[in-house]
Amino acid sequence: MTKDITLKVGEMVAVKGKYLIKSIGIGSCVVVVIFDKEENIAAMCHSMLPSPLEGDKSKGQGRFVDNVQIYDAKYVESTIPKMLDLVLKLGGRKDKLKAKIVGGATMFKSFSPDNSSVGTNNVTLTKKMLNDLKLTIKSENTGGNHGRSVSFNTTNAVMSVNSRI
């Protein structure tokens, strides 16, 4: 039976088996999935900002849902290497790993005076980091000016993206 996991903002999870990982309310945040389709292994994060503030030492506690550890993942910069690490630990094969990206919208014009919003910065950094780690981006649904909800099915690696507008 497929189990559901719902990620909140700034959380990340890595699982092996039949799971449906969901996240709602994605605006300028970015959702990244790194997965190995045949092994049913996937890690998904819902990160808010590209890189940490100077002097920000606050760390989330993480939590458990049905014995699955949910990690803190507020920043793209620190989350992506951690996701890759966890996927490899679960038995993912480095050469078979692929990634999908969703989010990074620019919802308010007044927040992007020079066309660089939190959303675009998130997507740019994510792509750069995935490239550096030599992970193929299988598909993406980024940018625009609307919010999204996503769910990722680990059994067939299908990611569905919903918009309400």
Place this chain on the structure above:
Amino acid sequence: MENNEVMFNEYELDQIKEVINIGASHSSTALSQLVNKKVIISVPEITIDKVENISNIIGDNEKVVTAILLNVLGDAPGNIVFMFTHDDATRNFIKLISNKEESKAQYLDEFDLSILKETGNILAGASLNALSVFLGASIIQSVSESITDMLGSIVNTIMGEIGQRSSTAIICRVTFEIEGEDVKNPELYYFIDPKATGKILEMIKKKLGA
């Protein structure tokens, strides 16, 4: 405020609450004159939490709302957001202000959004004007922007913006009620830039002469 963590004692929180109260009550007076009805406002609720937790506190992340956003610039920077749910309450509100014919469309049209934007402008203007007089500060508001989307997406985007400068956010929530009308709680949020709160507290201190 050099530190990213925002900490206040009860006394300071009360002061911020009072400042918001002054702003919100002027908004409600403006609203009352606009619709020519008695308007009741709630006591401001103040929440201080990590930016990533705010959207879970505000409400159902998947609910579609129309938000009117104004940026506040000057001595006390932040954002003012009015939230309207997509239901009869908002339609009644629009009808009350504009005498528009009843429509059964699922979503709000251009005209409705324009009405809400202008209302946001008037209410925020009244509130900021009162604040700038009270604090003796220069406060400027931007042109209002409307967006219709999932509550979670909207709040997280605003929090992302605040998150670039601070790991915690301060939000103040005020709701309105118009007497005798089925206008349920248009919500008004003040998202205060944490850097501004220090300034606001300083200005109050100066004002009290303490």
